[in-house]
Structures are given as C-alpha cells and as structure tokens.
Amino acid sequence: MISISDTSGVPSLRLALAAAAGSLLASAAGQAQALELPAVLASHFSSDQPWQIDAAGYSYQESDGRVKAFEPMVFARHTDAQDRVLSLRATLDTLSGASPNGAVPQPTAQTFTRPSGNGSYSTEPRKIPFDPAFKDFRLALGGTLDRPWGQDRRLATGLNASFESDFTSFSGNAAVSRDYNNKNTTLSYGGSLELDFISPKGLPKELQPITSQPTGEVEAQRRVALELIGGITQVMTRRWLTQFNASLGLSSGYHTDPYKVVSILDSNGTVTGDQYVGEARPTTRTRTSLFWQHKVHLNEDVIDAAYRWYRDSWGISAQTIDLRYRLETHLAGGLYLEPHWRGYRQSAADFYRPWLNSGSDYTTGVGASVSYASADPRLAALSATTVGLKLGLPLANHRELGLRLESYQQTVDQPTVIPSGIGTDKIAPDLKATVLVLNYSFEY
C-alpha cells in the first residue's frame, strides 16, 4: 500500500510511481514484442472485412459568451480473422471564449495583467472577473488493440497522445479480462500511465503577486499519473447485465492552474496590498472511485443506469447518477429516442479559498501563511445536472445517423458569509452550457 501525503510523501510517491511505471512499461514492451505489432496492423489494413467508422461533430457552447468548443472526431474500429479488435481515434478541438480567473467581484472596475506582460483586461464593477481571451487548439490521437490472450482471456493495450499550445500529454494502458462461469462473469484489471507537460505562457509564481511574474520562456512543468482499475462484469439474467469497477489514481507533479488567481481582501472585502496572487495546489493527488452500472433490457427498450462514488486526497468527495432510457419507436425504419439525465454533486477541496484574508492568510511584503489556495470554482462545492435527448436512426448497410442535444447546468455553492465590501452576493459563477453531437456511422 502506497502511503501518500501532500508534502512529505512526495519522494516515496515518486519512487512508487517510478517503480510502477517501470513495471508497466516493461510489461508493455514485452507485450509489444509478443504482439508483433506490424503484422497485426498489416492484418487489419489488408483485410477484406470492412471498418466501422464513426464520424462526429461535437459542439459545446456556454451561455453569456463564455467558452465555446467545436470538435470534429473520427473513430475507426476493425476486427480481423483472429478476433483482434483495433480501434483508432482522432479528435481536433478548438476552444475560445471567457474563463473565470478566480478573483472575486468588487464595487469598482478591476484590471488584471496577464503573465509575461501578455496584455491586460478589465472587469466591470460587481461582475465576476473573466479572462476574455481564453483560446486553444487541441489534437488528440489514440489507438487500442484488444486481442484474445489464451483461453477465455483478452488483453487490451492502448496508447494516447494529446497536443495543445501549452499542454502535451502521453499515456499508455494495458488491461486483461478473463471470462468465468460459462462467460457469464468477467473479471478485468489494468493500469495506465500518463505523462503531462505543462508550459503556460508565463508561469505565475504560486501564492506570489501576479504583478511580479517572470517574463519570457519558462521551463515546462511535469506531472505523472498512474491509474489502476479492477472490475467485474456479470450477466445476471437474460435481460440484466451489471458491471462494478474500483479504481485508484495517483498523480505527482504540477497540478496548479497557471491561469487562476486568488484575491487578497481586507476585512471589508476590498482588494488590498498585493491584490492578486497566483493559486497553489498540492503536488500529489490520490483519487479513488467506485462505479456500478446496470443495463436492463425490457420488452424492447433498454435502461442504462450508473452510479459513481468518488473521493480524493484533496478532500473532494462526489457522487454521480447517470440514467438513460433507449426507447424503440418503430418509426422510420427503427428510429430510437434516448432521454438522458445525469446528476452530480461534489464537496469543496480542502484548500478551496474564494479569497485570502489580508493579515491572517497573506501579508503583503511577507507572503502567505497558507500552503495552498485556489479559487477555481471547479474545486468549490457544486451541483450539476444534465438533461438531454438523443435521436438515433439506423439506415441501410449498417449505417446510423445520430443527433444528441443536451443542456448542462452547474450551480456553485456561495460562501455563507461574504464581506459587504464585495458589493454582490455572488462571487463564484454558475454555468449553463448546450452540447450538440451529430454522429454518422458507416462501414468502409
């Protein structure tokens, strides 16, 4: 059992992660040799069997001119004569809009200078501050090979890479599944290792004034994450399938959001002294989650119900319920409707601080007396609800057209006591977003 704490546990965690990573990579290298990857790829690309292609467009639009994203994505899947399943995927992601910077509203206008002297922006009185110039582009690529691996056993290995202007990520994973009880019970276990490189445009110093940030190129920060997962899938009856997963995630390195600040307030709620400091998060994080899903086939319709319990070393606990109902209409050659409801609730991180109190938490000219602080609303206590509907229309020749429209609404808990000098009773922004997915599946 790996023992982890936020500071003193770092070396031991890194050693443990390094050992686990070495073990995983050694295993992956051994598997890669055994897989004879080029021959496997040749088998798939020279096969007469068609590929199953999913081409989709994903649109995400937040209200009030906040973040909007558009993603074209392609998924390709092929099964060869040896029952080896190769899945490939590519996603492009363009994001732009306004993102909350963590500072609290004030009765007067506020001006923020970006790190590296990269311009500045202002916020109107009594408005929650947003950085209006959030913009990024992401390319994500991935592939998984799932193949038989002995009697009643399969091995899935995968690689992923993601590239953004200020963030690069590589990950590899391997999972084994084994059937028991006449293939009614499947046990699975696996691990993944992810390496992230964060290179923001100017790196704010944690818990130091944003006006004294370094300029020019800064050294990229790193983060390594290991995830272990084990699960059981059970056919309960002819109409009922269930799956239970337990997972453990360990990460070490730079977790701070370099674009978020924390306000320094006097007892009246007015920004004072150094005014704004860069946020700071612990350098380790341990996540545990339990996930339980059920699929139930009614006469024709299908119920999909899932529950997740989550807890991490930052003090956040969360619960999620996800419900879908696939309704077969028999119209237009097999049109189906799939209403979707998801409810989510999380508690705040231990170090979530909407602001720091001048004198007790932070003293201008001296520094912070707290080790970590973040005003990122995603670390606040919050609730979120998703309501959506998907229309699926099967077409001839194994084709299908899908249209999915969803509304996502997030409500952040406000502090119970807000200093009157702030000038408003809402300091963390709620969120409303609309998601649209258009999907076309076909064989090629």
Added chain:
Amino acid sequence: MKFRLLIGIVTVAALSSGCSSLGVQPWERDLMAKPSMQLTPSAVDASVDDHTYFSKEAATGGRGFGGGGCGCN
C-alpha cells in the same frame, strides 16, 4: 488494514461463489448480443461525456481509463 483486507477477501469470495449461480446459457444470449446492451454502446458519446465533465468537474474516472489528457483541468 487487516480488517479491510479481510472484508475484501470475504467480498470477493462471496461475489465469486454467488456469480457462479447467475447468468444464462449460451443460447440465451440473444439480448446480450444487441449493440444497445453493450456497456458502452457509443464510443463517441462516451468520449464526449468524458471531455465535458473532466473539464468542468473535479471528479473523474470510474468507467475506464481516460484518453490522452487535457490541459483544461
């Protein structure tokens, strides 16, 4: 720690023995074979959900491995 280990062993043993009496015969798998009865019937929908919630909420994971990371959280 020993107590937790004991609980874990008992749970796995109970599940294993209990599972052996559950399930169906091979010729009763018609409904399980339908695409709508797969645990993840749409890779696109799963990917979209992961991306949306990963970037807006603190909790992640549970269903399987994340794919490719993201600088949004």
